Amino acid sequence: MTKKSLFLTVLASTLIAFNTFAQLGTNKETFTRADSLRGYLSPLRTCYDINYYHLDVKFDIPNKFISGNVLFKFTATQDFTKLQFDLFANLKVEKVVYKGQELPYTREFNAVFVTFPQPVVKGSKEEFTVYYSGNPTIAKRAPWDGGVEYNVDSLGHPWVSTACQGMGASVWWPNKDQQADEVDSALISISVPTGLKDISNGRLRKVTKLKDGYTRFDWFVANPINNYDIEANIGDYAHYSDTYDGEKGKLTLDFWPLSYNLEKAKKQWGDNAKPMLKAFEYWFGPYPFYEDGYKLIESHHLGMEHQSGTAYGNHYHNGYLGRDLSGTGWGLKWDFIVVHESGHEWFGNNITSKDLGDMWIHESFTNYSESLFVENKWGKQAGQEYVHGTRFLIVNDRPIVGPYNVNKEGSGDMYYKGGNLLNMIRTIINDDEKWRGILRGLNKTFYHKTVTYDDIVNYITEQSGTNLSPVFDQYLHYRNLPILEFMTTREGKLAVRWQADAKGFNMPVKVKIKGGEYQYIKPTTRFTPLNIEGTTKDNLEVDTFNYYIGILMD
Structure with a gap:
């Protein structure tokens, strides 16, 4: 039987997309003694x-x-x-x-x-x-x-x-x-x-x-x-200060703009810093460095998550240099650098990957933090729209996890693909309070620690009560998206399976009959009947808003 491909999501590997966050190093195929001396914990x-x-x-x-x-x-x-x-x-x-x-x-x-x-x-x-x-x-x-x-x-x-x-x-x-x-x-x-x-x-x-x-x-x-x-x-530099009443008491805020940008800074940073702290303390737990305070420092470069002293070069504009990276409109309502770089205080500075190959731990969670900030201010639907809107920036060029022991990060997809992965993990868990508890628990359990891939994935799996290891494996170790394949049997029924690289891939996914309610199914890599009465290839809908996957229908 001839199969025709029906993609309900745009596979970003076929797009030439502008990847805003270029990688922090050259894309090497081979490594040298110098790389090992730099990256190996000898x-x-x-x-x-x-x-x-x-x-x-x-x-x-x-x-x-x-x-x-x-x-x-x-x-x-x-x-x-x-x-x-x-x-x-x-x-x-x-x-x-x-x-x-x-x-x-x-x-x-x-x-x-x-x-x-x-x-x-x-x-x-x-x-x-x-x-x-x-x-x-x-x-x-x-x-x-x-x-x-x-x-x-x-x-x-x-x-x-x-x-x-x-x-x-x-x-x-x-x-x-x-x-x-x-x-x-x-x-x-x-x-x-x-x-x-x-x-x-x-x-x-x-x-x-x-x-x-x-x-x-x-x-x-x-x-x-x-x-x-x-x-x-x-x-x-000029200086002004403030305080924030946070979860651990009064947090000192110090702001260092160039002298002639003082009034701009008071307005822009005033509009963004405290709402950011409110959102992230809600989702991630207390700001991790109360003893050292929180600072924003104007820089010529765009920005960097320097612990307790975030470098800021967004020219006092909302968005990313005035652009909305999601294309939804939500990204123009807040200052990208204040929010993104400060998100790294929790993921990157508080929780730090032991090896640069696991830089996704920094960037995937911090990219996802942007949508949580949007959600905290404008509601869950807005946050979901934001993270979904960033998919056009995904290129699916190579694995997100980089090679270990050579000081080399993986694909720049660690940002947008990583953020969409975490939104899928939340969708699979299907319990927002549990998900919030996991995010806060990560920052408490690994407070001021360096971590590995297994530390993070095992923690989320254990706390969720669901084996999410194959999901992380597929999205972080392989460039390909998993494909949800549907086949009509001789009896006229639908069967479903996953096509995936990760061993034992069995990600739960939400489907529904048009006009009905979503329900979870759990396909494996072998065809099994889709036990939803009345489904056909013409009336079946898959939740591709929350799931970044490919669909194949015969």
Whole structure:
């Protein structure tokens, strides 16, 4: 029998779609020793648990030059004599000092290997300081192609910022550059030409005017923080503050626009910041960093989720640079960067993937958070319309989960396809309070932790009471959509099965007779009768509004 394909959803793999969030790295087919040194959590990295950094860096802006030192405080997890830290090869290691003496070191690509004079004993707390200098990589298109970004504002004042997700913080300062080990706390000291300000993560402890025409700003981060989140933002900034009455009490809000954008900022950020916090505390639980406060900082680049100091470059417009990414109209009612980048405080900053290959944990949940924000303000139907509307941006080019141990993320579909996947998971669970409890439970269970694919998928499966592993497997490990195939039997009845790559794929899906009520069916990968009285290929409807799937009808 000849089959004809009837797609009730548009398969985005056939479209040439503009993918707004370009990936944070090049699409590699093969990997090198340098990739492994950067991405692999080797024994030379696992031998020490980083506890504290003091980053003390001076920015010579006219020469695009930086110099300074970083204090590493750590706990030994085993006996060792050698460890690895990371610093891009274009930056010079001046010396490594331990207990008053310089340590020998070697370099290979962007990795630095330090040898200690005697074994460091398991359980001991030690420290060393790295002195370094050089011209850091200049960002070509921050935040997607990162580094240090040198600009001037519209009045000609220097305006400098860092953005290094994916590329890694070692592009501008020495550290253990691996997402699996977050430092417990950090002091960030940035020295800038007097007259400018530096705004970094956490709380401002002290401002010191130095003798050489520079001023040092000391910012302290009390919570665990990933290296790529640590930031410098240097410019002619103004400041205003507010508070938010949140789930854990009063949360301090600090806003740092460029001086001439103060009034714009008060209006735009005032309209968006508190509604965002209200929505996300409802869905995800308390803002994860009350001790460090919440900040918005104007940047030249579009934005980045720098923990407790979100970088903002959306030009005080609603939407994404004035555009609605969903095409529904809902995306023009709020500021995309305030909402999206702040959503990362929960997924990305609070819950951090151990490996960049699982960056979907950051981006899929945060993309989905946009629709939850819309729902919180304008109702569930609006939120569902928003997430459905983003499908035209999906390209289905390759798996969303990237290769592990080589510092490489997967497909940019982690945004829009990932958001639609999570909306499907909610639809399958079919209990909005349970779903909200799962989202809040994720942020409580994995509070300030780094996680794996299995951590997240197993948690959702266990809490939902439904085996969702094959669903996550299909959408995250394969580029193809599952196809819901219907066949008319010799008896004139409909049979149904899934065509899918994932082993044991059996996703429940909602169907109905036209004019009737939706009900759930649970097809497998073998044809089984569709036991809904009166269904034919002409009167059957599948819920393709909430399910991102293909349909095949004979």
